[in-house]
Amino acid sequence: MTLALDPTAQDLLFREAHTAYTFSDEPVSDEQIRAVYELVKYAPTAFNQSPLRITLFRSPEARSRLVKHMSEGNKPKTSTAPLTAVLSVDLEFHERLPELLPHAPSVKDTFFSEAEARESAGTFNATLQAGYFIVGVRAAGLAAGPMSGFDRHGVDKEFFGDGRQKSLLVVNIGRPGEEAYKPRLPRLTYEDAVTTV
Amino acid sequence: MTLALDPTAQDLLFREAHTAYTFSDEPVSDEQIRAVYELVKYAPTAFNQSPLRITLFRSPEARSRLVKHMSEGNKPKTSTAPLTAVLSVDLEFHERLPELLPHAPSVKDTFFSEAEARESAGTFNATLQAGYFIVGVRAAGLAAGPMSGFDRHGVDKEFFGDGRQKSLLVVNIGRPGEEAYKPRLPRLTYEDAVTTV
Numbered sequence: 001m002t003l004a005l006d007p008t009a010q011d012l013l014f015r016e017a018h019t020a021y022t023f024s025d026e027p028v029s030d031e032q033i034r035a036v037y038e039l040v041k042y043a044p045t046a047f048n049q050s051p052l053r054i055t056l057f058r059s060p061e062a063r064s065r066l067v068k069h070m071s072e073g074n075k076p077k078t079s080t081a082p083l084t085a086v087l088s089v090d091l092e093f094h095e096r097l098p099e100l101l102p103h104a105p106s107v108k109d110t111f112f113s114e115a116e117a118r119e120s121a122g123t124f125n126a127t128l129q130a131g132y133f134i135v136g137v138r139a140a141g142l143a144a145g146p147m148s149g150f151d152r153h154g155v156d157k158e159f160f161g162d163g164r165q166k167s168l169l170v171v172n173i174g175r176p177g178e179e180a181y182k183p184r185l186p187r188l189t190y191e192d193a194v195t196t197v
Numbered sequence: 198m199t200l201a202l203d204p205t206a207q208d209l210l211f212r213e214a215h216t217a218y219t220f221s222d223e224p225v226s227d228e229q230i231r232a233v234y235e236l237v238k239y240a241p242t243a244f245n246q247s248p249l250r251i252t253l254f255r256s257p258e259a260r261s262r263l264v265k266h267m268s269e270g271n272k273p274k275t276s277t278a279p280l281t282a283v284l285s286v287d288l289e290f291h292e293r294l295p296e297l298l299p300h301a302p303s304v305k306d307t308f309f310s311e312a313e314a315r316e317s318a319g320t321f322n323a324t325l326q327a328g329y330f331i332v333g334v335r336a337a338g339l340a341a342g343p344m345s346g347f348d349r350h351g352v353d354k355e356f357f358g359d360g361r362q363k364s365l366l367v368v369n370i371g372r373p374g375e376e377a378y379k380p381r382l383p384r385l386t387y388e389d390a391v392t393t394v
Contacts (some may be wrong), residue, residue, distance in 0.1 A: 002232035004338030009206040013332075014239045034387050035199035041384040042211045044331065046345040048382045054391045062394040100383055121345070124324055124365070131328020134241065135210075141201030148243040148318070159394070168321070185245045186297055187238040190231050194251045197259040197356070 013138050018184065020143035021077060022177035028083040030056075032140050033173075040136035045129060047107050048100045051093035051122040052129035053165055055086040065158060070170065071149035081145065081172035086155065087133060088165040089126035091118050123168070130169050137173055143180065145172035210335050215381065217340035218274060219374035225280040227253075229337050230370075237333035242326060244304050245297045248290035248319040249326035250362055252283040262355060267367065268346035278342065278369035283352065284330060285362040286323035288315050320365070327366050334370055340377065342369035 003010065011017075033056060045051065057063045063084065070078045078084055094112035098105040112118050130146075137144040147170045155167045200207065208214075230253060242248065254260045260281065267275045275281055291309035295302035309315050327343075334341040344367045352364045 002229055003236065003336050005206055005209060005236075005336035006203070009202055010236055010336070012202060014236045017239065019241045030393070032199055033391065037387050037391055039200065039202075039207055039211045041390070042214065042381075043328070044216045044341075044343055046343075048384075050385050050390070052390065056391065056393040058393050096385065096389075100385070102383070124345070127321055127324040128328040128331070131240070131325040132211075132332065134325070135329065135332050139200050139202035139207070144241075146241055146243075148321070184239075186299070187245075188247050188293065188297070190234050192293075193238070193247070193249065194230065194234055194253065196227070196253040196255050 012141070013135055017138045018143070018181040020145045020172070020174070020176045020180040021182065022180045023077070023081045023143070023172065023174035024177045026082060026175045028142060028173050032142065033083070036133065036136040036140050039139060040129070040132040043129065043132040045125040046121060047097065047104075047111070049093050049097065049121065049125055050100055050129070051089045052126040052133070053088045053090045054133070055088065055159065057084040057086065066155070066170070069151040069154040069158065070147070074147045074149045074170075077145060077172055078147070078170065082174035083172075085171045085173060086159065086167050087126070087130045087169045087171060088160065088167045089122045090165055091115065091122055092164050093122050094118055123166070126168060134171065137171070142173055143176045146170070147172070209338070210332055214335045215340070215378040217342045217369070217371070217373045217377045218379065219377045220274070220278045220340070220369065220371035221374045223279060223372045225339060225370050229339065230280070233330065233333040233337050236336060237326070237329040240326065240329040242322040243318060244294065244301075244308070246290050246294065246318065246322050247297055247326070248286045249323040249330070250285045250287045251330070252285065252356065254281040254283065263352070263367070266348040266351040266355065267344070271344045271346045271367075274342060274369055275344070275367065279371035280369075282368045282370060283356065283364050284323070284327045284366045284368060285357065285364045286319045287362055288312065288319055289361050290319050291315055320363070323365060331368065334368070339370055340373045343367070344369070
């Protein structure tokens with residue numbers, strides 16, 4: 001046993017988890033997403049900057065406005081998933097740093113007074129958090145369908161019109177439906193991906 | 198029980214996991230990192246592009262070359278951690294797409310013939326994978342110390358001189374040492390981070 005995590009959890013989060021392409025009708029509750037957030041919020045970001053924001057699309061009206069911006073291949077599943085989340089970065093995340101990093105509140109101004117520095121660090125750290133969130137959805141026993149195929153500028157203009165947030169990833173969430181999974185694709189070998197120096 | 202993941206695993210991966218600032222002398226074996234990789238390789242990337250590369254710094258000579266590029270506050274722990282990994286993006290990841298996406302090999306040229314498209318998608322997806330990797334290190338019962346404080350251009354020039362890879366994150370890995378952890382910092386509430394529309 002090289003891993004401390006038990007095999008059932010390994011399967012749930014990684015080995016038997018697949019991106020879902022169809023979903024059942026079973027709803028996803030706010031309590032489930034709250035439980036996911038309350039778990040993954042602990043995973044690390046630089047200076048604890050915690051720049052990820054999550055927008056849950058529940059109302060049919062909001063959902064149809066979102067679907068318009070999805071690529072053609074992503075429209076049907078985004079229309080029918082029990083819940084769809086837009087993951088975004090808050091480009092003004094630094095405003096919360098005095099609370100999030102109480103022992104070093106000056107980091108807010110020392111490192112993040114420039115919009116360019118915030119966009120770079122915020123996007124990187126919110127993307128790490130997007131990875132944690134996908135693992136967290138699986139920890140809830142739910143299937144995730146992350147999608148990069150959408151019109152970022154369209155989504156940002158329609159839902160984040162003040163420019164404060166930028167969308168990163170759209171994630172369908174639910175129980176897998178019929179023929180939800182495609183066969184597992186190959187992965188790079190350890191030797192391909194890892195080098196020792 | 199809103200989460201399917203058992204509480205012990207929740208604690209191991211998230212709730213009781215902390216960024217480590219000191220490490221014990223216990224070595225981290227290649228087998229442990231292989232087990233981490235063989236687990237987290239299954240987590241999703243767009244088009245299965247799998248752009249993350251991991252460079253393990255084992256030799257004292259390579260380690261000291263890396264430490265030079267770390268910010269002052271990160272030098273001591275990077276010198277003394279049992280193992281340090283540089284996580285990077287392979288900007289030519291598309292070359293492997295015909296193997297990784299055998300049912301749609303044309304994606305290589307349709308979407309990724311331009312270096313700019315590769316850098317944008319590759320950086321995003323490798324960063325998601327960096328998030329999975331940090332969770333995977335914890336799944337091995339190890340502590341991770343991820344660091345953004347280093348000279349990216351210096352690291353890239355010194356270790357990825359052909360320009361094919363760009364560094365994203367440096368991660369110290371090992372068993373926690375004495376006074377390894379700082380007190381848990383506050384996190385944003387669910388209401389702060391999550392909006393429903």
